[in-house]
Amino acid sequence: MGKLIYLDNGATSYPKPEEVYTYMDHFYRSFGVNPGRSGYDLCLEAAATVDDTRKRLTSLFHGTDPNHLCFSYNSTDALNLIMFGMLRPGDHAISTTIEHNSVLRPLYHLSRDGVAVDYVPFDGAGFVDPDEIRKRFRPNTRLVIVNHASNVIGTVQPVREIGRYCREAGIYFAIDASQSAGKVPIDVEEQFLDAVAFTGHKSLLGPTGIGGLYVREGVEIRQTRAGGTGVRSAERAHLEEYPFRLEYGTPNVCGIAGLHAGLKWIEARGMGAIHEQEMVLARLLRDGLAGIPGVILYCQENLANHIAVLAFNVQGMDAGDVGTMMDVDYDIACRTGLHCAPLVHEQLGTAKIRGSVRFGIGPFNTEAHIAVAVEAVREIASLAKR
Ligand SMILES: Cc1ncc(COP(=O)(O)O)c(C=O)c1O
Numbered sequence: 547m548g549k550l551i552y553l554d555n556g557a558t559s560y561p562k563p564e565e566v567y568t569y570m571d572h573f574y575r576s577f578g579v580n581p582g583r584s585g586y587d588l589c590l591e592a593a594a595t596v597d598d599t600r601k602r603l604t605s606l607f608h609g610t611d612p613n614h615l616c617f618s619y620n621s622t623d624a625l626n627l628i629m630f631g632m633l634r635p636g637d638h639a640i641s642t643t644i645e646h647n648s649v650l651r652p653l654y655h656l657s658r659d660g661v662a663v664d665y666v667p668f669d670g671a672g673f674v675d676p677d678e679i680r681k682r683f684r685p686n687t688r689l690v691i692v693n694h695a696s697n698v699i700g701t702v703q704p705v706r707e708i709g710r711y712c713r714e715a716g717i718y719f720a721i722d723a724s725q726s727a728g729k730v731p732i733d734v735e736e737q738f739l740d741a742v743a744f745t746g747h748k749s750l751l752g753p754t755g756i757g758g759l760y761v762r763e764g765v766e767i768r769q770t771r772a773g774g775t776g777v778r779s780a781e782r783a784h785l786e787e788y789p790f791r792l793e794y795g796t797p798n799v800c801g802i803a804g805l806h807a808g809l810k811w812i813e814a815r816g817m818g819a820i821h822e823q824e825m826v827l828a829r830l831l832r833d834g835l836a837g838i839p840g841v842i843l844y845c846q847e848n849l850a851n852h853i854a855v856l857a858f859n860v861q862g863m864d865a866g867d868v869g870t871m872m873d874v875d876y877d878i879a880c881r882t883g884l885h886c887a888p889l890v891h892e893q894l895g896t897a898k899i900r901g902s903v904r905f906g907i908g909p910f911n912t913e914a915h916i917a918v919a920v921e922a923v924r925e926i927a928s929l930a931k932r
Contacts (some may be wrong), residue, residue: 549877550878551877551879551890551915551919552879552910553878553880553906553911553915553919554879554880554881554904554906554910555728555748555854555911556697556725556855556885556906557748557881558754559748559751559908559909561910562804562808563751563811563909564840565807565811566751566752566804566808568807569804569806569807570800570804574800574803579592579799580592581593581595581776582596582777586871587812591713592799595799595802595803596617596799597612598806599803599806599809600612600617600789601757602806602813602889603760603809604760606725606727606728606809607732607739607742607760608732608733608736609760610735610736610763612787613787613788613789614760614761614763614788614789615759615789616760616791616792616793617756617757617758617793617798617802618757618758618792618799619755619756619757619798620746621722621724621743621744622648623757624745624755625649625652625691625720625743626648626757626791627770627771628691629649629652629653629689629691630652630656630770631767631768631770632718632768632791633689634688635659635660635661636676636686636688637661637662638661638662638663638664638684638686638691639653639656639661639662639664639687639691640663640664640665640666640689640691640740641653641664641666641690642667642668642679642692643666643667643890644668644674644698644701644703644889645665645691645692645693645722645887646693646697646887647886648724648886650888650889653691655733657886664682665889667893668890671701671846671848672696672700672844672845673701673703674692674708676711679692679711680711680715683717687715687717688718689717689719690708690712690717690915691719691720691721691722692705692719692720692721693722693727694721694723694725694730694732695728695729695853695855696853696890697724697725697880698844698855698857698890698902698904699844699855699856699857699890699894700828700852700854700857701852702730702846702851704851705721705737705739706736708861709738709739713738718741718765719738719740720739720740720743721741721742722743723743725748725749725853725855726853727744727745727748727749727750728748728750728808728812728820729749729817729824729853730821730853735797739762739764741760741767742759743759743785744759744760746758746804749810750812751811752804752806752807752808752809753800753801753805754801756798756801756804761792769784769792771794772784773794773795774795777790802817810917821854821907824854824911825849827854827907827913827915828849828852830913830916831905832847832849832856834916834917834919835858835920835923838920839927840861840862841859841861843856843858844856844857844894844902854908855904855906856904856905857902857903857904857905858902858905858923859896859899859902859929860923860926860927863926863930864900865882865896866882866900868926869880869882869903872903872919876918878922880905881903881904881906883900883901884897884900884913885901885902885904
């Protein structure tokens with residue numbers, strides 16, 4: 547990997563485990579055909595990998611039926627399937643100000659077509675109060691959709707409490723698990739989740755271009771796309787049953803194979819152990835940055851209910867300039883700007899200074915990386931005019 551220090555794991559995990567690269571290469575050369583379309587051996591092998599990946603993801607989310615695990619191209623795709631498939635003009639939806647544009651923009655488009663939407667703000671520590679969500683329930687509220695773990699400030703929302711309120715009120719509850727899947731426990735039964743949208747290329751350690759959603763049994767998501775499924779081709783309408791209901795066209799088999807290898811890597815080490823190791827580094831990073839004069843941290847001292855993502859600014863400096871110096875002078879990759887979450891920055895007051903600098907820690911980061919990053923920020927901050 548050279549001497550680059552990669553701290554942009556919130557955008558995508560990099561590098562991937564070696565097993566992901568080798569399995570994708572092996573799979574695509576050996577079985578890279580269209581699964582579920584024919585009965586020859588290669589096709590059956592490809593389908594077996596797709597099915598086994600469905601099973602592993604279903605068990606990661608504590609689901610009951612692997613056929614309710616539908617593949618999509620990323621979480622944006624999955625979130626669009628959920629929102630456009632659940633909401634109709636005249637419905638009301640509740641979301642939060644901690645959302646990514648993958649939720650905000652579909653909701654904005656739906657609101658232009660007659661869906662009313664409320665956005666609940668997060669509190670000073672970065673958490674959404676479930677009671678604030680419940681207060682906004684209306685007779686026509688159909689969906690509550692919440693970002694499980696923030697891609698800007700790293701806080702993990704109390705989804706079980708929100709889910710319980712929704713279930714009691716008969717309202718669908720969906721989470722955007724883009725940052726949390728593979729890091730934080732997700733349990734569709736215990737957390738009262740009706741739909742979970744995930745992406746394969748972040749904490750699940752797979753490649754880009756693969757994601758999906760788990761839909762709880764009994765939950766109806768209307769089809770908003772239709773096409774070939776390889777099954778019962780004489781039928782005029784797209785199939786009703788999951789997973790075909792929300793899958794259309796040839797799947798990203800090579801992506802599924804990479805995700806399969808990423809999942810096996812996580813299972814072998816234990817999701818909890820990986821998360822704990824990252825949080826040890828997050829603690830070092832947070833405390834290191836907190837000790838630098840002129841650094842404004844958007845992260846509480848208490849790192850409970852947190853993932854290893856945190857944001858900061860250097861007083862008197864543009865976040866983009868800090869990122870450029872990190873890259874050019876220190877060979878550290880990080881993300882700057884609004885991180886596709888404009889309402890977070892509006893609420894933090896950072897929108898007008900064009901966002902913040904974000905570090906995202908991954909399983910291949912080390913204490914040495916964190917030490918270099920903290921010293922880099924210290925040197926950069928010492929140059930700021932305050
Ligand atoms: C919270 C959150 N939601 C949604 C997304 C979108 O993920 P993807 O680009 O894989 O669809 C991201 C990725 O940055 C994210 O962090």
